[in-house]
Amino acid sequence: MQGNTIQQLLADRIDTFATGDKPTEIIDKAVEKLFKELIDESFKSWGDFGTAVKASVKAAMPSNVSDMFELTRYNSLIINSLRERWQASTIGDDFLRRANAALDEVLREDAIPAQVRLSELLEAFVESHAEDAAEKGWDRPHVRIKEDEGIVSARFIHIAFDEEPEEDYLSGRSLSRLTQSRREDHQFKNRVSVHLLGETDDSHPFGRVYHARLEGQPVGRDFSIRNRWERLLAALYFGVADLIIDCDEYDVSYPGRD
Template sequence: MTEQTLSQLLQERVAVYAGSDRPRELIDQGIDEMFKNLVKDMCRSYGDLSKAIEGAIKAALPANVGDVFELTKYNAMIAAQLKERWEQSAFAEHLLKQADASIAEVLSGEGLITGEVSLRALLEEFTKANKEKAAEERWEAPEIRFEEEGRYGSNYFSVFFDPKPESSYRSDAFSSSGTSAYSLKHNIHVMLDKETRPAGNDHDDPIRIGEVYCARIDNEKIALSMNLRTKWERMLASLYFGKAKLLVDCDPQDITYGFDY
């Protein structure tokens, strides 16, 4: 008899409550509090008494409580209030400005936004950035390797490079007798176009052209969040993010530090 009376009482109060303005007020209060402190009391320990009361109330709830509350209406109210708070906060505008600033920093300046980037020019800038270290360590040339393969009717070209030459790795007591291409610090992966261009003279191979689809600097995938300090890094960023074309216009042995030890 007591359980039936409790059920009737809950049915009556739920219906009255759902038809009042109180749910809307609580929703507004809840959203305001959420935006003031996004992480507050996310986990709470409940005692045995609380669990017992919760169980009793659940057992007494009317079966059609979902219909009484019209939950879809309250979901729409919450979504509308969230959208309003988001627009008022201007947070989205701040994010867009921040992203635009990052992109501008990476891709603008020094004429880096071009339709094409020479691989020779990029690797020569790479040697300039590492020339001081090369002089200290008596390196004649960086380690540069080209690899090419055909897949699914397309040709793929990869450039692996490291300021430290292979001979230095081999002389290191803690290294094996050789290094794999993927152990080098930097790499560029290109899908080659079918077209080629004549080289500057008849003795050189035709210049191949392609689009960079993947690149790594210091063994990390290139990203706008990176601190790109040198010109060769920014040139690589313009290839990847700016969709510039890479001109494969050199061979690995063409690139040296300019020392003859």
């Protein structure tokens, strides 16, 4: 008899609980947690959404590298359109925030600045060769900056740089080459020639790159961009950005070798 009473009480309490607001609240919290976990997973760098967007952007990359820098502007139009549609829809604020953050992350590396500082270009160059420098004990890349003299109507600056220091380069040459006192300009793998147009507010000259040599080859339409410094140099060559000469030859060194 007592068991039946307990069972009846339990059944009554279950009925009362089931018809109240508490089950709905619990279910809502469980559903919210489920969706948050799904969204978190989707917007991770390896998630479905981020992977799909990155794949779409990669598929849209033009074969002609000179058109590549227009892609950022093209992407911006698409992204703005998407954001306007999302904003006008009834999707939740959390989804909108995460979606915007994911798109920003996808496009962040493709951003092309209006101006590039020489120090930024060389620092990116140093970063890409830091591992080799540590293995071989290099202190700093070899950089040469010189301005054309005797030209009154215009100013031109030529910048040459290699990851290998001058002494290491010369020691690796044949005996007949060891007598040369310094590397000739044409022996540098990377060179940039700049037609100066003016000065910045902090008195650094800036101008447009009219000639560039990348890893021993003239920059042209058919070359691959593998890292950030090559992207910056290509942007400079194709006229997307101005180069600001804001450092000297010995201002850049490899990590831990200051």
